[in-house]
Amino acid sequence: MIRVLxxxxEPMIRAGVRxxxxxxxxxxxVAEAADGRDAVELVHRHRPAVAVLDIRMPGTNGIEAAAEIRRTVPETGVVMLTTFGEDDYILQALGGGAAGFLIKxxxxxxxIAGVRAVADGAAYLSPKVAARVVAHLSATGAGAL
Known part of the structure; x- marks a missing residue:
């Protein structure tokens, strides 16, 4: 069983994701939170395999929460789920330890594919996000992986 936070x-979004x-x-x-600080606390309490986080939340945002979760509970993978697919958000989230990035x-x-992949220790980017990451790497002349 894959345990998810x-x-x-937005309550409607949480209900839809659930x-x-x-x-x-x-x-x-196993748990739901309305802000990043509560998400971190609930990850500590419930130890889910995956935390699905929005980027823009009051108080502690999703990127900050992702970094804290990865630092303190590294066995919990993080998937960002957001309406904001800007390059800066993608790079900040992935740089902060998110293993997945999906657009709402x-x-x-x-x-489902993203949650399963991250629970299995892999990474998952929605096709639109993957295209932006490839374009960014091409534009910056990034070298070998």
């Missing part, structure tokens, strides 16, 4: 300041994830019998949403306008199957 959802953090988003609903999508509940279609997979191997995923169990994506397909529901992407959310």
């Amino acid at each position: 959802i953090a988003d300041d 609903s999508v994830l509940s279609t997979d019998p191997d995923i169990d949403v 306008s994506g397909e529901p199957e992407e959310l």
